Amino acid sequence: MKKEYISLMAGMALLLGNQLAQAQLVIDGATFNNYGAVSNRESYTAVTATASGAYTASSGAVFEHYETDANSLRVNNSYNANGSGGSTDNFNGPAGAAGVQGISGSVAPNFSTLALKNGAASAFNLTNTAGANVFTTATFENGITTTVRANAATGALRFQPGATYTGGLTDAQHVDGYVSKIGNTGFVFPVGSSADLRTLEISAPANADAHLSVAYASDLGEAPNTPSPSIKRVYTAGSWDWVAVTASTIDLDVTVSIPNVAAFESTASNLRLVGWDGSQWLDLSGSANASGVAENSTLTGVVPAGAAISQIGIGSIQDLATTPDLRPFTIMSNVTFSTAETVRPFTVRLRNMRTGTVASDLITVRLYKPTPGSVIALTGASAAEWTITNSGTYYTLTTNTDIPASPLGNSITATVSIASATPSGTYPLRVFIPDLSGGEVVADNVNNNLIIQVFKNM
Structure with missing residues (x-):
């Protein structure tokens, strides 16, 4: 038109x-x-x-x-x-x-x-x-x-x-x-x-x-x-x-x-309204006043007259608890099995574990069998500190004992046996720490999973 x-x-x-x-x-x-x-x-x-x-x-x-x-x-x-x-x-x-x-x-x-x-x-x-x-x-x-x-x-x-x-x-x-x-x-x-x-x-x-x-x-x-x-x-x-x-x-x-911030801060009294002044986040609340951490809870603060605030956000006065990074290191001095030598000692070292683990938050480690007939057994102090269960294709190890968040961490000592009748070849000895173990809250199956190769000779 x-x-x-x-x-x-x-x-x-x-x-x-x-x-x-x-x-x-x-x-x-x-x-x-x-x-x-x-x-x-x-x-x-x-x-x-x-x-x-x-x-x-x-x-x-x-x-x-x-x-x-x-x-x-x-x-x-x-x-x-x-x-x-x-x-x-x-x-x-x-x-x-x-x-x-x-x-x-x-x-x-x-x-x-x-x-x-x-x-x-x-x-x-x-x-x-x-x-x-x-x-x-x-x-x-x-x-x-x-x-x-x-x-x-x-x-x-x-x-x-x-x-x-x-x-x-x-x-x-x-x-x-x-x-x-x-x-x-x-x-x-x-x-x-x-x-x-x-x-x-x-x-x-x-x-x-x-x-x-x-x-x-x-x-x-x-x-x-x-x-x-x-x-x-x-x-x-x-x-x-x-x-x-x-x-x-x-x-x-x-x-x-506020949105649901429970994953960021579970305690409402730790929340503060914050304001960006160009170089830092200022505490606008001054004290606890959040009505909760669920969606649509309220949070209050004061923007001072003349303050160069350009952004308003949600902050916490509480440091984040260190999330465990349950990184295993497996040590085996000789990875070659022969007909005459079918048992090898090895050590699994756990590092960066959070302290304060309680009985309801077990630390769990899985040791996967290199071959279906392999046998894994704890040795030394580990036999008393850890509980070991044969779970079929792997052994499940659990403990309530705290593991210090130190460079050395905690060592699990054990042996692995490979039957002499096992055909020659390369086999994986895998150590895996599943999610939620010992307080682990974020999936990190790259750091929490380690495989070393062992060899069987006739």
Whole structure:
């Protein structure tokens, strides 16, 4: 269909009341004033960069956006829907059905009421390089709303002083990108990453021009080094980007909704909200205040006025317990078996074992038989310290005795016999330390597995 260009002589205006745009609505070189109701069910609505091109709305006007193109509203000149008496922009989905809609362009549109109603599971994509402004309220009835993260605060969905929103506070419905808040009222940033809502709430700044922009990402964003004395570790699977476009002139209380961090820190009292100041992670909490370690628990801190914080994360004041690296070393001075010599002594040395192992967390070692008829027997002190069980193709060794985390570790002494009738050839003597042995919590079957080759001669 041929484009309909709204292009009037300078100083004139097109007044719409209860009218329907039946083609692409292109506002080019003139002001399009809406005092009533207008809708567009064609491909897109565009305000071009041509001088004097503009859209204005006031007096309770309504623009029903049914544009079918995902790039629904293209704003490259003034789009001011915040005139006297306010107005509403309803994004109703392509032709009224659920589907992707969005706002592109290079000039931020000004909305009084912005209602995203393009489908409960449909994305609304804000790619306008200058973002978008909401002056009264935004209604999130869509799925995920996105902004261009690389454009940070400039491309954010901005809530002007006093503006509020409804919806947007579930895993399926939030802003995946940047949300900005301007003004001196408290605010909950409805931000998340993909299907994970992770809100950040601030107390009221003192200055009316305080401008903060926040986004959540499922990574850390900054280096995990922690030279701040009280912070020992920083969670690397989630953090909030904190952009103080115009910083608050007073300290701000900050409360975040955390992901499940139990694998990072199982004790809530060890958690702290931390802030990156360009060189280190500062303790923003000062004391224990986390409500738990499960998903959606809260964690609170204070961002000091004037502090150069650029990232907010989750830290712990507790050093991580050393994870055992149960690395076996097998020593056998002579690996050749003959008809006359069918028994060889060998030693398995375990290194880097954590101390403090308890009976419910046995240390386990498997010694695999080189041949089906091989016999392995413990010797010396090992016969008393370890329990050995023939498990078929391997022997299982267990102990409750602590093994020091020292370079020498602990040695298991044993013998292996190969029957004289065994054919000549090369056979593997394998030592394996299974996962969860002695507190091992991370699979590491490269370090925890060793094979030496033994030889049988006739």
